Amino acid sequence: MTPPPNSLEARDIAVQVHAAVDHRLYEETGGLVIEEGEGIYVFDNTGKKYIEGLAGLWSVAVGFGEPRLVEAATRQMSKLPYYHIFNYKTHGPSVELAEKLIEISPEHLTKVHFTSSGSEANDLVVKMIWYRSNALGKPAKKKILSRLKAYHGVTIASGSITGIPANHTSFDLPLERMKHTLTPDYPREKLEGESEPEFSARMAKALEDLILAEGPETIAAMFAEPVMGAGGVIVPPEGYWAAIQAVLKKYDILLVADEVICGFGRTGQMFASQTYGITPDVMVTSKQISSSYMPLSAILMSEEFFAPIADESHRLGIFGHGYTASGHPVATAVGLENLKIIEERDLVGNAARLSPQFLGRLKALEEHPLGLWSRGVGLIGAIELAPGATPGATGRAVQAAMLEEGVIARAIGDALCFCPPLIITAEQIDAMFDAVTRALDTVAATLS
Numbered sequence: 542m543t544p545p546p547n548s549l550e551a552r553d554i555a556v557q558v559h560a561a562v563d564h565r566l567y568e569e570t571g572g573l574v575i576e577e578g579e580g581i582y583v584f585d586n587t588g589k590k591y592i593e594g595l596a597g598l599w600s601v602a603v604g605f606g607e608p609r610l611v612e613a614a615t616r617q618m619s620k621l622p623y624y625h626i627f628n629y630k631t632h633g634p635s636v637e638l639a640e641k642l643i644e645i646s647p648e649h650l651t652k653v654h655f656t657s658s659g660s661e662a663n664d665l666v667v668k669m670i671w672y673r674s675n676a677l678g679k680p681a682k683k684k685i686l687s688r689l690k691a692y693h694g695v696t697i698a699s700g701s702i703t704g705i706p707a708n709h710t711s712f713d714l715p716l717e718r719m720k721h722t723l724t725p726d727y728p729r730e731k732l733e734g735e736s737e738p739e740f741s742a743r744m745a746k747a748l749e750d751l752i753l754a755e756g757p758e759t760i761a762a763m764f765a766e767p768v769m770g771a772g773g774v775i776v777p778p779e780g781y782w783a784a785i786q787a788v789l790k791k792y793d794i795l796l797v798a799d800e801v802i803c804g805f806g807r808t809g810q811m812f813a814s815q816t817y818g819i820t821p822d823v824m825v826t827s828k829q830i831s832s833s834y835m836p837l838s839a840i841l842m843s844e845e846f847f848a849p850i851a852d853e854s855h856r857l858g859i860f861g862h863g864y865t866a867s868g869h870p871v872a873t874a875v876g877l878e879n880l881k882i883i884e885e886r887d888l889v890g891n892a893a894r895l896s897p898q899f900l901g902r903l904k905a906l907e908e909h910p911l912g913l914w915s916r917g918v919g920l921i922g923a924i925e926l927a928p929g930a931t932p933g934a935t936g937r938a939v940q941a942a943m944l945e946e947g948v949i950a951r952a953i954g955d956a957l958c959f960c961p962p963l964i965i966t967a968e969q970i971d972a973m974f975d976a977v978t979r980a981l982d983t984v985a986a987t988l989s
């Protein structure tokens with residue numbers, strides 16, 4: 542339906558270029574205008590209320606309309622709205638948040654650098670890895686591994702590590718130095734009779750084969766989301782991370798854990814690296830770090846990772862990198878307050894406690910005529926739906942029906958993905974899945 546002339550929707554179409562849309566389709570349909578948010582809910586410009594089943598973009602941990610974050614931003618805005626961390630300057634909010642991150646993260650991660658988005662953070666980690674390899678006298682060690690269906694962002698480097706065709710096609714990506722191995726999607730890709738540990742061993746073998754084919758001495762690092770998010774919520778099968786890390790160790794390849802979605806409680810522990818026994822050299826965080834109230838990301842690194850970079854900057858006289866907004870005082874002040882709320886309200890514990898109910902409701906959808914298999918951990922999960930005539934058609938239809946029922950969630954292909962705010966309650970989980978079930982019934986009725 543074309544929006545009425547002079548409506549916000551029509552003005553938006555006239556002037557704004559959007560993200561992740563078909564631009565020509567958008568000119569016909571326009572977008573849903575979200576005006577307000579409160580708790581797990583958002584409201585559109587007709588006053589209709591929706592459960593935000595994806596927490597915005599997997600990110601609003603403490604929910605919408607949290608006054609403490611507004612106050613933290615206002616306080617910092619009044620005191621020092623902006624300063625930078627270039628040229629031998631620093632400020633309190635960035636130091637305090639860095640200290641907090643080091644306190645709550647795995648022990649060996651002892652240094653932090655702030656950026657403003659997940660893409661920027663991953664992009665910079667690639668640069669730091671290249672800089673580090675040069676510093677170590679290993680200029681050939683530059684290739685970066687990741688996995689098909691991985692999502693690490695959309696800058697030229699992070700978009701190249703991403704393993705999703707839509708983020709590559711016609712953008713002339715990926716860069717030559719980025720190589721992709723198999724997706725650990727056990728339910729979809731398992732061989733007849735193959736157990737999860739056997740599947741994991743096959744994934745590790747495929748990784749090793751790729752390393753050997755490329756030349757181990759040319760490979761610097763592997764980037765990986767502990768649980769793959771935008772690829773469709775793909776949960777690692779049993780034994781996967783142990784097998785993968787053994788291969789990386791064998792060939793002296795760094796591991797970068799992209800915790801942009803998983804970090805700060807999503808899996809029922811503070812970091813998914815803890816959930817899966819991952820010991821990363823670098824951990825990238827964003828999204829729930831500030832509940833996305835401010836653009837913020839943080840790169841956490843080990844001393845061993847940082848030391849050659851520091852030495853190289855000393856040799857050159859400068860670390861020639863930085864953004865105007867790196868360590869932004871308002872963003873870092875909001876981040877710190879947000880992490881305090883996550884701790885004080887025990888939102889990590891809330892995710893762990895409500896996980897069985899959340900995953901149970903997803904599992905129950907397997908019995909629906911449109912349901913195939915579910916997966917998830919903590920408060921992130923998905924139900925795979927039976928594909929229609931064209932792949933993704935069922936997902937799109939159910940996503941639209943859910944919107945009618947007052948639930949915003951993401952269909953990735955035919956997988957319905959959920960990642961609600963960490964403040965969600967047991968009653969709200971039931972209300973969300975009751976509405977999803979009604980949406981599935983509506984779509985099933987149109988197909989029968």
Ligand code: PLP
Pocket residue numbers: 598657658659660661663692693694695766770771799800801802827
């Ligand atoms: N890494 C992961 C795992 C993500 O899910 C995302 C975004 O969804 C990114 C990186 C990129 O973050 P941003 O959109 O802030 O650039």
